[in-house]
Amino acid sequence: MVDSIWRLGYASRFFLLTLLKSGTSFRRFDLIIRELYFTGVLSLIIIIVSGLFVGMVLGLQGYETLQRFGAESAVGTMVALSLVRELGPVVAALLFASRAGSAITAEIGLMKATDQLAAMEMMAVDPIARVVAPRFWAGVISMPFLAALFSVVGVFGGYLIAVVLIGVDEGSFWSQMQNAIDFRYDIVNGIIKTCVFGVAVTAIAVFEGYDASPTAEGVSGATTRTVVTSSLVILGLDFVLTSVMFRGMS
Amino acid sequence: MQRTTMDLWVGFFVMAGIGALLLLALKIGNLGTYSAADSYTLVGSFENIGGLKVRAPIKSAGVVVGRVTDIQLNTETFDAAVTMNIDSRYKFPQDTFASILTSGLLGEQYIGLAAGGDEAFLKSGDKIMKTNSALVLEDMIGRFLFNKASEGNDEKK
Known part of the structure; x- marks a missing residue:
């Protein structure tokens, strides 16, 4: 119990330290670009493929339920609302945690296990500024882009199923969607969610990597902890954010 | 500093992300259909x-x-x-x-x-x-x- 509180305090101090030292990494932006490639570009495939399938399933299930009430033209609204508000941010963040978060943890943990971080300190290079901060910022930047792509591809998947395959009227599919989705209320709130998730997932990933015990077992345990903790944190934060943002206002 | 293929991919990624945000705002949201400007x-x-x-x-x-x-x-x-x-x-x-x-x-x-x-x-x-x-x-x-x-x-x- 005391140990976990101790660890939480250490994690908070580590987070603040990362923020304080990120000035250096912004001056060397090529480091962030390199990490953007590894966390953002390499996550594109999994995000796009799962977004497409999630959208297609939503289209099928939405049509199946809505046609009982003769409201099958509202299937676009249903697909887009559920993607923009919930599934886009949450599923993209879960995939991001298991695709990119685990990689960040394993990389930093292995650097620690092979004494690369200690060697950097020896050369008066701060490992937090050189290794941790660029990875943190790359994750924070790529998360909103990935979630937006997920939502757009998902809506396209819903369109493929509902309009192309089943034959819902195309005009009412788009116009009902545009009528029901408000830019500030739905989309901006969804983007705020993804930014919060991006900070949470990458902060957990870099901390677990930095804190891993320098053995093969320690690194594997840290990687598992990253995925488990960030998934739980994403779902918990999502509930908190949803209850703050969408209090039955619409 | 030299240009690398990595930069190209990151450029693609950022462009796709911004494009997706724009699509969300204009095609899926109602920003394009009604604006409260005037x-x-x-x-x-x-x-x-x-x-x-x-x-x-x-x-x-x-x-x-x-x-x-x-x-x-x-x-x-x-x-x-x-x-x-x-x-x-x-x-x-x-x-x-x-x-x-x-x-x-x-x-x-x-x-x-x-x-x-x-x-x-x-x-x-x-x-x-x-x-x-x-x-x-x-x-x-x-x-x-x-x-x-x-x-x-x-x-x-």
């Missing part, structure tokens, strides 16, 4: 607004001309004061009739504006004098039952 406000007081909500559309002849921006209870008259934001391209005569209507049987409620014949137009901040409350289903059923019951009494006499 608009004026009108106020109407209704006896009963039923299920009208903030952001509900305001239509005239079926065309969306604005949105409801605020709903408050006027504690002096105990009427609902509804603030409406109307696109400034559309002007309405001063004797315009505002009524709360429902789209379809179970659809959302909106405000319908029926233009009158007055020469003078409503200005920003003006109050719409002629309003018609929402139809409340329970009231209608109650009135119907009451009428039926009184008919039955008449027959017995």
Whole structure:
């Protein structure tokens, strides 16, 4: 119990330290670009493929339920609302945690296990500024882009199923969607969610990597902890954010 | 510093991300269809607004001309004061009739504006004098039952 509180305090101090030292990494932006490639570009495939399938399933299930009430033209609204508000941010963040978060943890943990971080300190290079901060910022930047792509591809998947395959009227599919989705209320709130998730997932990933015990077992345990903790944190934060943002206002 | 293929991929990634955000805003959201940039406000007081909500559309002849921006209870008259934001391209005569209507049987409620014949137009901040409350289903059923019951009494006499 005391140990976990101790660890939480250490994690908070580590987070603040990362923020304080990120000035250096912004001056060397090529480091962030390199990490953007590894966390953002390499996550594109999994995000796009799962977004497409999630959208297609939503289209099928939405049509199946809505046609009982003769409201099958509202299937676009249903697909887009559920993607923009919930599934886009949450599923993209879960995939991001298991695709990119685990990689960040394993990389930093292995650097620690092979004494690369200690060697950097020896050369008066701060490992937090050189290794941790660029990875943190790359994750924070790529998360909103990935979630937006997920939502757009998902809506396209819903369109493929509902309009192309089943034959819902195309005009009412788009116009009902545009009528029901408000830019500030739905989309901006969804983007705020993804930014919060991006900070949470990458902060957990870099901390677990930095804190891993320098053995093969320690690194594997840290990687598992990253995925488990960030998934739980994403779902918990999502509930908190949803209850703050969408209090039955619409 | 040299350009690398990695930069190209990151460039693609950022462009795709920004493109997706734009698509969300313009194609999926309603940012492109209605903007509140040029608009004026009108106020109407209704006896009963039923299920009208903030952001509900305001239509005239079926065309969306604005949105409801605020709903408050006027504690002096105990009427609902509804603030409406109307696109400034559309002007309405001063004797315009505002009524709360429902789209379809179970659809959302909106405000319908029926233009009158007055020469003078409503200005920003003006109050719409002629309003018609929402139809409340329970009231209608109650009135119907009451009428039926009184008919039955008449027959017995």
